[in-house]
Amino acid sequence: MASSSRFTSTRANAWSGLREEPRRSQARQITLVPAPHRPASDEDIAEGIRLHSLAMSGNREAIQQALTYFEQLRNRHPADDRVAAYFADCQSLLGSVVDDSYSMFKNAIPAIKLLDQAVENRPDDLEIRLLRAYQSFRLHEGFFRRTSTAIGDFEAILAAYDEGRLALPPKKRNQILFDLGCAYQRLGMAEQADEVWNRLLALDVGGDYTGAVERARGYFPADQETALLALTEKADLLREGVRLFEAGAAGDRGAARVAKELLKKAHETDPDDALALAYYASATALIEKDAVEPNALFGCAIRAMKALREAKEKDPENPRIRLLRAYLAYSLPEAFFHTAQTAIQDFRFVLEAYEKDPALLTKEEYARLLHHLGECYRRSTNDFEAKKIWARLAADCPDSPYCDSIPASVREEVTP
Structure with missing residues (x-):
């Protein structure tokens, strides 16, 4: 607090x-x-x-x-x-x-x-x-079964607030309401989640949570979904699938769901297209990342990594495929999957490709890559390489919010 x-x-x-x-x-x-x-x-x-x-x-x-x-x-x-x-x-x-x-x-x-x-x-x-x-x-x-405990505590705090026994700033109250809705949704209690989120939207006079609630609910306009799923050309399916995949990676559950369907169709249209395979595998992993049961989580992650390895073997010089595999490897719990070294190799590959062709990444994508690469080195207890990457992040992207992730003990050392 x-x-x-x-x-x-x-x-x-x-x-x-x-x-x-x-x-x-x-x-x-x-x-x-x-x-x-x-x-x-x-x-x-x-x-x-x-x-x-x-x-x-x-x-x-x-x-x-x-x-x-x-x-x-x-x-x-x-x-x-x-x-x-x-x-x-x-x-x-x-x-x-x-x-x-x-x-x-x-x-x-x-x-x-x-x-x-x-x-x-x-x-x-x-x-x-x-x-x-x-x-x-x-x-x-899946491992700890504590979401119901979180719900009970959130409800107790909000009850105290409703009864006047606890003063909560509106910002904190709204965050608790949003998280309580997410907790209900995690347990498949959609009706309770909607009830909590509706209360939040009624109290959120500035509309700060409107988009977040829609994304968490998985809302996607039905007419747009119908039109997108009617696409048949691989190029169109891939273009729109990638666009929605990026939105899904940013937390939009509805976009992630539609992206998976579009990328699946793109892959089925041309099974030999390595990039379509890589995006379809990544979209599937994105959908399953919140699976409650460990077997479902692990099974999906293993299948996705296998598919991305296959895509990389089909098109080994494609930096976008390597970036997709890097981010999946990075997102997996190192305690169980031990994929930090794979992420490092792929991030380094993309970084070298970016140095040859700066149009490959936007400034934000470049800063995010450096942030994650430095963190991968830290996970691997390679502090020397981590500091080098953090120094590059601080020098090349001084205004990026990712600079805030640089540990305080080395921030002065790496900041020019």
């Missing part, structure tokens, strides 16, 4: 370590609270929340820094459930960026237990409930 304000009543003064307790005569006496049982000070928590906010960006260095801070704070205040909850969330964030399945589960499972215990100890502490909601929401449903 980005704010240090509490959702619950003010705690005892952590600096004095004193708590008042009633005597039988109704008079009050001062009782010394042992140090391990004192809550952390608001100042200490505020600093931790600042670090936690940076960690939420997904930067591994920021996550480790926040985790270390809360670990030390928890050692000093082991009875503070608020500190334990933040520590657990940082631990879970670390599990989301590790590169082996053992470490992923090693971080996620203890974090789940800690957050559940914190909520059990303080069921009315809505700050802790919000931490658990998003920790559960981030975890893959």
Whole structure:
């Protein structure tokens, strides 16, 4: 969370370590609270929340820094459930960026237990409930089965808001509503998702979420879909399929669905066309990336990688095919698929082709490629090459938002 304000009543003064307790005569006496049982000070928590906010960006260095801070704070205040909850969330964030399945589960499972215990100890502490909601929401449903927990916590927070027990800024309230709808949709509860999203759209006076909700719902104009699916020429199918595939990759579920059908027809029209095969495989993987069951997720990813390898063998010098394979390899969990090296090879191939023909990539595509290539090197613990790529990103694309992903410890070193 980005704010240090509490959702619950003010705690005892952590600096004095004193708590008042009633005597039988109704008079009050001062009782010394042992140090391990004192809550952390608001100042200490505020600093931790600042670090936690940076960690939420997904930067591994920021996550480790926040985790270390809360670990030390928890050692000093082991009875503070608020500190334990933040520590657990940082631990879970670390599990989301590790590169082996053992470490992923090693971080996620203890974090789940800690957050559940914190909520059990303080069921009315809505700050802790919000931490658990998003920790559960981030975890893959197929492995952890925590989406229902996220729904329960989101609903509790919104109920407190409706009853006037919790003040939420409109921006945060709307984000919670959007994510709650996504959580319902993930479990196949379309009616509940639509109900939540309709409430969001009614409250979203600026219309900031209108497009996001339409994309999440998978809406696509029926007349346009009919016209597109009536196309028969391979060139037309490929052109429109690629256009919609790009929109689907940006989060438009309806565009992704129609893109898959168009690219399937393009591939069936000419099975020997390597580019059509590559796009069809990528579009299929895009559709299946949110599969709940691990077997479906893994099976689709394996088939897509096999098809992209086949496309690459058919047309080994095609940079677009190599870029498609690079992004699929990059998107797969390294903990299970170990495809970082494949992504590196393909990104490097495209980068060399771009140096010969700058028209190959737009400025945004070039910055995105450098960002992902640097991250691939980091995943492979090749910090030397990662720094070289980050330096190139900072020098060639200084205004790109991807520069924000450069770790703080090397940003000054690589920024000209």
